[in-house]
Amino acid sequence: MGGVGKTTLVTSVYYNPTNSDTVDLLRRIIKELYREKRDVTPADINLMDYRRLVETLRTHLQQKRYLIILDDVWRTDVWNYVSTALFDNNSGSRVVITTRNQDVASIAVESRVLRLEPLEEHEAWTLFCRNAFRREKEKQCTPELEYWARKIASKCQGLPLAIVSIGNLLSLKERKELAWRYVHDALVWEQSDIPEVQKVSTILNFSINDLPYYLRSCLLHCSLYPDDYEMEKNTLIRLWVAEGFVEELGESTMEEVALDYLNQLVGRCMLQAKHTDYIAKTDCFKVHHLVRDLIMAKSRNESFCEVYDKEIEGRSSDKVRRLSVTNMKDYWFSTEKPQLRSLHVFSPVPFHLSFSSLRLLRVLNLNHTCIERLPDALIYLFNLRFLSLRYTMVRELPEALGKLWKLEILDTRYSRVDKLPSGITKLENLRHLMVDNFFESNSRYYEDVLGLQVPKGIWNLKRLQTLKTVAAHEGMIQRLDNLTQMRVLGISDVTSIQCMGLSTSISKMKVLRGLVVYTKYKTEMLRLEALSPPPLLRKLSLGGKLEKGVLPCWLGSVTNLSKLRLRQSGLKEDSLFSLSILPNLEYLSLEEAYEGEKLHFHGRWFPKLKILWFRDMAHLSCIEIEKEALTNLRSLILVGCRELKMLPLGIENLSHLQKLGFDSMPNELLQKLRPGGEDRQKVSHIPIVRSWVMREDKWIEESLS
Known part of the structure; x- marks a missing residue:
C-alpha cells in the first residue's frame, strides 16, 4: 500500500520513472536504453506501433544483460504487454516492479515477490522519535509528551510515510501536551474502501492543511x-x-x-x-x-491550478488561473482564458499558442517544446515575469521583447538563440538572464560553453542577479561594476587586455556566489592577479593560460569555495598546494590544465574533496596518493589522459571511493583491471568501476567492477 516504502527500496538501487500507457512505456524504455549506451535512437520511434516497438526492443536487448525498474504499476495489462518485449535471454537480466495491486504481483508467476509489511511497533516508535524529536540531542521522547506521542504514533499503523510526515510536523510544534493532543484529535479516520491508504492520506492532508x-x-x-x-x-x-x-x-x-x-x-x-x-x-x-x-485534488477544488493530460477528458476551465499541459499530442488554445496567470507545457511535440486573451499571464514555461519562433502576440503579455525557452528550437528573440517591462526571468539555455536583441536593455526589472549556448565536446562527460553576444547597455540592468554566459566586449567589461547585485556571472571571450578592468568590476560584486571566466583563445593569458575575490564566492571556473603556470595568490584565501574548475591553465607541478588546504572544496576539475608528468597528493591534502576529475592531461603519466590524502573522495574520473597507463598509486587507500570512471583512456591501463589483470584487486573495494570508449561513432561501456 502507499507509504510502506516500495519506491524508497528500489530507488536505493536505481530509478527509472515510467508512464503507465504501454506504448509510451515501451517507447520510453527504448529511448533510455539507447541513451545509456550513447546509441542513436531510431529516427521513427515516435511513429512505431506496439508490434514494431516490441521487435525493436527485443533486437536491442539480444545478448545484453539489463536491469529495468517499473515503479508503481497499477494495471495487470501493462506487465502482460511489456513482458513480451523484455524476454529472458539467460544473461542474468532482471525486471523489478513495485505495485500496490496484488493482482499485478501475482501475474509474474516465476517472480520473487517481496511483500513490504508495516513496521513493527518498536521500529515505528524509533522512527517516529527520530523525526518528532530530531532537534533533541538524544532524539528521544520527553516523559511529559510520551502518552500523546505514542497515541499519535499508533495511528500511523506502522506506515513509514505517515510516521515520517507526522513526526516532522510535530518537530515544529510546541513541546506542550495541549498542542500534541490537538494533533491527535485532528487525525480522525474517514471511511474508505482501502482504510490503510485513507490513513496515510489523512495524515498527509493534516500536514498540508497545517502549512502556513x-x-x-x-x-x-x-x-x-x-x-x-x-x-x-x-x-x-x-x-x-x-x-x-x-x-x-x-x-x-x-x-x-x-x-x-x-x-x-x-x-x-x-x-x-x-x-x-x-x-x-x-x-x-x-x-x-x-x-x-x-x-492535485486540492488545487482543482480551490481553482488554484489544473493539469491538462491525455488521460483527463475534456478541456480545461475558462476560469483556470494556472495550467499545465502534459503528454499531449497536440493542443490549441482556442477558448479564451482571461484568468490564466501561469502556463507550463511539458509536451515535446509541436505546440500551438494563441496569446490573444492571456493578458494576465505572469509565467510562460515552454521547456522542451518544439516551438521554433515566438508569436508576435507575445508583446501583449504586459504582466509576464517569467519566460523559459530552454531546450526549444527558437533561434531568435523579437526586438519587441523590450516591451515586456515587468519581465524578471529570461531563460534560453540549450535553445538555438545565439544573440540578444537590443530591446533587452529596456527590461529594467530583469533579475536572471540565462543564455548559455552549449556545444558537445569530444567527451561524453562535458559540454563546452559559448557566450552569447549581448547589446550595449546590458550593464544598465542594475537588478540583475544572474548573467551567464555572455561574450565580453570592451564597453561591457568597463561597466560591469554597475551590477552590484550580481550572484552568478559567466563571461567568455575575454582578452588579456580586458582582464584588469574585469578584475576591478568583479571585486565590487560583494555578494557574488558563482563566477565563470573564459578567455577568447586557448593560448590567451588570463591575468586576474589584481582581483580581490568576493567573500561569498562558492563556485569558480577559470579557462585560459595562467601567467607562469601559477595560480593567482588570492585563490588559496577563498575559504567558502566548494567547486573549482580549471581549463587550459598551464599549471606547474607545485601549483596544487595552495588549493589543497581549502577547507570547503568538494569538487575539483582539471581540464587540459596541468603540464607536468606527475601529480603527488600529500597527506592531509583536500580534506573535504568528494569529486575529482582529470581531463585531457597530455603529459600526465603518474598519480600518487598518500595514505591520509583525499580522505573523503567519492568519485574519481579520468578522461583522455593518453600517457596515464597505470592506476593512481595508492588508490587502495581511498576507502570512501564509490565510483571510478575512465573515458578514452589507454588500453594498457584498462587491461590491468579486467578479469585476471594485475591491478583488479586494487579496485575491488570500489562499487562502480566503468570505462567508456568511442567505437564507430558509438560510446561503448565496459563494467570493470
Whole structure:
C-alpha cells in the first residue's frame, strides 16, 4: 500500500520513472536504453506501433544483460504487454516492479515477490522519535509528551510515510501536551474502501492543511509538474518569485526567502530531495505519489491550478488561473482564458499558442517544446515575469521583447538563440538572464560553453542577479561594476587586455556566489592577479593560460569555495598546494590544465574533496596518493589522459571511493583491471568501476567492477 516504502527500496538501487500507457512505456524504455549506451535512437520511434516497438526492443536487448525498474504499476495489462518485449535471454537480466495491486504481483508467476509489511511497533516508535524529536540531542521522547506521542504514533499503523510526515510536523510544534493532543484529535479516520491508504492520506492532508499560507501555495504549485518529474531547485525558486508567492524579508532577497521555503517543505517531508553527484548537494526535488494526488485534488477544488493530460477528458476551465499541459499530442488554445496567470507545457511535440486573451499571464514555461519562433502576440503579455525557452528550437528573440517591462526571468539555455536583441536593455526589472549556448565536446562527460553576444547597455540592468554566459566586449567589461547585485556571472571571450578592468568590476560584486571566466583563445593569458575575490564566492571556473603556470595568490584565501574548475591553465607541478588546504572544496576539475608528468597528493591534502576529475592531461603519466590524502573522495574520473597507463598509486587507500570512471583512456591501463589483470584487486573495494570508449561513432561501456 502507499507509504510502506516500495519506491524508497528500489530507488536505493536505481530509478527509472515510467508512464503507465504501454506504448509510451515501451517507447520510453527504448529511448533510455539507447541513451545509456550513447546509441542513436531510431529516427521513427515516435511513429512505431506496439508490434514494431516490441521487435525493436527485443533486437536491442539480444545478448545484453539489463536491469529495468517499473515503479508503481497499477494495471495487470501493462506487465502482460511489456513482458513480451523484455524476454529472458539467460544473461542474468532482471525486471523489478513495485505495485500496490496484488493482482499485478501475482501475474509474474516465476517472480520473487517481496511483500513490504508495516513496521513493527518498536521500529515505528524509533522512527517516529527520530523525526518528532530530531532537534533533541538524544532524539528521544520527553516523559511529559510520551502518552500523546505514542497515541499519535499508533495511528500511523506502522506506515513509514505517515510516521515520517507526522513526526516532522510535530518537530515544529510546541513541546506542550495541549498542542500534541490537538494533533491527535485532528487525525480522525474517514471511511474508505482501502482504510490503510485513507490513513496515510489523512495524515498527509493534516500536514498540508497545517502549512502556513506561503508554504501551502508553493506546495500546491508543485502539482503542475508531471508525476515523477524532477524539479530543479533554481527554477522552482524563480517560479515562486515570479508567481508572487514570496516577499523580501529584511536584507534577504526574494530568492533567498524562497530557498528557505523550499528547505522548510523538505523538512516537513512534503518534497523529496534528490542528491546529485555534482558536488554532493541537493539540486532537484520530487513530490511523492500520494502527496501529488492530494495536492492535485486540492488545487482543482480551490481553482488554484489544473493539469491538462491525455488521460483527463475534456478541456480545461475558462476560469483556470494556472495550467499545465502534459503528454499531449497536440493542443490549441482556442477558448479564451482571461484568468490564466501561469502556463507550463511539458509536451515535446509541436505546440500551438494563441496569446490573444492571456493578458494576465505572469509565467510562460515552454521547456522542451518544439516551438521554433515566438508569436508576435507575445508583446501583449504586459504582466509576464517569467519566460523559459530552454531546450526549444527558437533561434531568435523579437526586438519587441523590450516591451515586456515587468519581465524578471529570461531563460534560453540549450535553445538555438545565439544573440540578444537590443530591446533587452529596456527590461529594467530583469533579475536572471540565462543564455548559455552549449556545444558537445569530444567527451561524453562535458559540454563546452559559448557566450552569447549581448547589446550595449546590458550593464544598465542594475537588478540583475544572474548573467551567464555572455561574450565580453570592451564597453561591457568597463561597466560591469554597475551590477552590484550580481550572484552568478559567466563571461567568455575575454582578452588579456580586458582582464584588469574585469578584475576591478568583479571585486565590487560583494555578494557574488558563482563566477565563470573564459578567455577568447586557448593560448590567451588570463591575468586576474589584481582581483580581490568576493567573500561569498562558492563556485569558480577559470579557462585560459595562467601567467607562469601559477595560480593567482588570492585563490588559496577563498575559504567558502566548494567547486573549482580549471581549463587550459598551464599549471606547474607545485601549483596544487595552495588549493589543497581549502577547507570547503568538494569538487575539483582539471581540464587540459596541468603540464607536468606527475601529480603527488600529500597527506592531509583536500580534506573535504568528494569529486575529482582529470581531463585531457597530455603529459600526465603518474598519480600518487598518500595514505591520509583525499580522505573523503567519492568519485574519481579520468578522461583522455593518453600517457596515464597505470592506476593512481595508492588508490587502495581511498576507502570512501564509490565510483571510478575512465573515458578514452589507454588500453594498457584498462587491461590491468579486467578479469585476471594485475591491478583488479586494487579496485575491488570500489562499487562502480566503468570505462567508456568511442567505437564507430558509438560510446561503448565496459563494467570493470
